[in-house]
Amino acid sequence: xxxxxxxxxxxxxxxxxxxxxxxxxxxxxxxxxxxxxxxxxxxxxxxxxxxxxxxxxxxxxxxxxxxxxxxxxxxxxxxxxxxxxxxxxxxxxxxxxxxxxxxxxxxxxxxxxxxxxxxxxxxxxxxxxxxxxxxxxxxxxxxxxxxxxxxxxxxxxxxxxxxxxxxxxxxxxxxxxxxxxxxxxxxxxxxxxxxxxxxxxxxxxxxxxxxxxxxxx
Amino acid sequence: xxxxxxxxxxxxxxxxxxxxxxxxxxxxxxxxxxxxxxxxxxxxxxxxxxxxxxxxxxxxxxxxxxxxxxxxxxxxxxxxxxxxxxxxxxxxxxxxxxxxxxxxxxxxxxxxxxxxxxxxxxxxxxxxxxxxxxxxxxxxxxxxxxxxxxxxxxxxxxxxxxxxxxxxxxxxxxxxxxxxxxxxxxxxxxxxxxxxxxxxxxxxxxxxxxxxxxxxx
Numbered sequence: 299x300x301x302x303x304x305x306x307x308x309x310x311x312x313x314x315x316x317x318x319x320x321x322x323x324x325x326x327x328x329x330x331x332x333x334x335x336x337x338x339x340x341x342x343x344x345x346x347x348x349x350x351x352x353x354x355x356x357x358x359x360x361x362x363x364x365x366x367x368x369x370x371x372x373x374x375x376x377x378x379x380x381x382x383x384x385x386x387x388x389x390x391x392x393x394x395x396x397x398x399x400x401x402x403x404x405x406x407x408x409x410x411x412x413x414x415x416x417x418x419x420x421x422x423x424x425x426x427x428x429x430x431x432x433x434x435x436x437x438x439x440x441x442x443x444x445x446x447x448x449x450x451x452x453x454x455x456x457x458x459x460x461x462x463x464x465x466x467x468x469x470x471x472x473x474x475x476x477x478x479x480x481x482x483x484x485x486x487x488x489x490x491x492x493x494x495x496x497x498x499x500x501x502x503x504x505x506x507x508x509x510x511x512x513x514x515x
Numbered sequence: 516x517x518x519x520x521x522x523x524x525x526x527x528x529x530x531x532x533x534x535x536x537x538x539x540x541x542x543x544x545x546x547x548x549x550x551x552x553x554x555x556x557x558x559x560x561x562x563x564x565x566x567x568x569x570x571x572x573x574x575x576x577x578x579x580x581x582x583x584x585x586x587x588x589x590x591x592x593x594x595x596x597x598x599x600x601x602x603x604x605x606x607x608x609x610x611x612x613x614x615x616x617x618x619x620x621x622x623x624x625x626x627x628x629x630x631x632x633x634x635x636x637x638x639x640x641x642x643x644x645x646x647x648x649x650x651x652x653x654x655x656x657x658x659x660x661x662x663x664x665x666x667x668x669x670x671x672x673x674x675x676x677x678x679x680x681x682x683x684x685x686x687x688x689x690x691x692x693x694x695x696x697x698x699x700x701x702x703x704x705x706x707x708x709x710x711x712x713x714x715x716x717x718x719x720x721x722x723x724x725x726x727x728x729x730x731x732x
Contacts, residue, residue, distance in 0.1 A: 334550070334577070335643045371523070454696040455705070458687055462709065465686035466679035477578055479671040488672070488716055491653045492679065495712035499705055 317355050317513040320345050322411075324366040327413035332365050333428075363480035364427050370412030371435045377405045378442055391514055396490045399467065403482055406471040414475070417468055439464055447493075447510065459496050466492055528652045534572050537562050539628075541583040546631035550580050550645075554587055581644050587629030594622045595659055597655070608731055611663040613707050616684065620699055621690040630708065634685055664710075672721035676713050683709055 323345035327336045338359050342349045356362035378401055406413050416435060443460050444452065454458060467489055474485055494514065500507035540562035542551045555576050559566045573579035595618055623630050633649060635669050661669065669677060684706055691702055711731065717724035 332645060332647075344593045374643060413696055426549055428549060428551075455701075457694075458702070458705075459685050460696060461690050462683035465682040466713075469678050469682035470675055473675045477671060477674075480675060484672075484720055485675070488675075488720055491716040491719065492713060495716050496683075496709060499708040499712050502708065503701055503705060 315353075316347075318369075319365045320347060320352055320355060320362070320370050324362050325370055325409075325415050326411040328363060328418070329411035332418070333359075336363075338362070339351060352462060364431070366412075367415060367428060367431045370409060371417050371431050373409055374402075374405045374416070374435060375438060377401045378439070391447060392490055392494070395493060396486065398442060398446055399486050399489055402467065403471065403474075403486060406475065407484075410475050413471060417472060420471070422515070436464070448513070449506075449510065453504050453506045455500050456507050456510070459500040459507065463493050463496055533564075533568075535586075537564060537569055537572060538583045538586050541579050542587055542626075542628040542632050545580060545583060545635070547629035549635070550576075553580075555579070581648070583629075584632060584645060584648045584678070587626060587633050588648050590626055590629060591619075591622045591652060592655060594618045595656070608664060609707055609711070612660070612710060613703065615659060615663055616703050616706055619684065620688065620691075620703060623692065624699070627692050630688060634689060637698070649654070665730070666723075666727065670721050670723045672717050673724050673727070676717040676724065680706075680710050680713055 320341065324336070324341045327340055327344060336359070338349055338352050340350045341347075341362065345352075352362065356365060378398060380401055416432060440460060442463060444450075447460070449456055449460070470485055470489060474480060474482065494511075497507055497511045497514065501511045537558065541553075544557055544561060551575070555566055555569050558564075558579065559569045562569075569579065573582060587702045595615060597618055633652060657677060660681060661667075664677070666673055666677070687702055687706055691697060691699065711728075714724055714728045714731065718728045
């Protein structure tokens with residue numbers, strides 16, 4: 299093998315790595331500020347790259363923002379897809395939920411900037427490419443929780459309850475990153491207990507929630 | 516009084532009203548889409564005004580966005596400041612919470628677009644003018660709930676719990692606007708019950724939460 303034929307794959311790897319470095323720098327910035335307050339120059343200087351290189355790889359700020367969010371969303375979803383429960387010692391449905399929550403917080407801990415950038419998306423429905431990514435993550439999260447809780451067609455009360463719980467998990471993730479003054483394990487346990495508590499409230503208003511709570515109790 | 520001296524106040528009123536119409540049209544759009552997907556032309560055409568008029572009143576899209584968000588935030592806060600509880604028949608702290616929640620949902624119902632536009636801010640901390648407005652609303656909401664629950668210096672567990680509850684309320688507001696398939700009164704009652712349930716969870720992990728729950732029970 300001559301150096302010339304060896305070079306393309308090596309260069310491609312380095313291109314990918316450079317792209318990833320730029321996206322990681324972008325996520326740090328987009329996680330800390332509004333997209334409109336981040337410039338291509340900020341990203342270039344954070345990554346130790348030239349402005350021209352960022353344009354070369356991504357075309358523009360919007361494209362870079364979309365690529366960076368997409369990468370964060372992909373990482374979170376890969377995490378949640380790891381189907382094998384971590385500590386599933388006969389704990390049933392809540393064991394699945396606890397194990398999913400553990401994977402979610404692995405992402406929060408290891409990809410703090412990507413998590414913050416995704417949450418800037420906010421709870422409101424959005425349009426456009428950014429909206430598709432952010433809403434897509436939240437919808438897949440909803441369906442995952444639905445599956446873990448064995449809820450097939452949620453009643454309005456159950457739908458609102460599961461959404462509330464997901465909002466609570468997201469907020470707990472941000473609060474934890476900001477303060478780190480609660481043990482992660484304690485926080486995860488509290489969130490599972492919150493699901494049970496919220497189902498208890500829902501059960502007072504909805505027969506389906508009552509049945510679900512009986513299964514889980 | 517000649518028509519000439521009478522004119523200035525009348526014209527000023529009409530200017531204010533025009534500004535408000537433009538901001539209302541802007542809120543409708545900013546509530547339905549990302550700020551980056553809304554153009555000055557969209558706002559002008561929704562308000563039946565010229566593009567030049569929008570520039571004349573606001574200077575540019577960012578200024579219009581900030582003015583519109585500030586107006587929605589002001590309306591919500593005015594609502595929450597109406598100190599007199601609505602149905603405060605000796606129900607104690609939870610009565611205050613229920614009454615605050617009623618005022619919050621009055622805003623959700625009457626200013627749906629403004630509410631959605633504010634929630635686009637998302638749960639992540641933000642910088643810049645938009646961040647100040649959105650975070651400002653959320654911080655004042657936190658302090659209000661803190662006061663209503665008589666929590667002076669929240670422990671980490673109580674802080675995370677109150678934040679979770681606020682996230683749950685915001686999500687419930689959005690879910691209600693999207694679906695309207697739960698009675699507003701039922702939803703408000705559920706949210707008060709959720710606070711008690713979440714405090715119950717917090718009490719297992721934190722002595723201050725335990726004391727608070729005893730007071731409220």
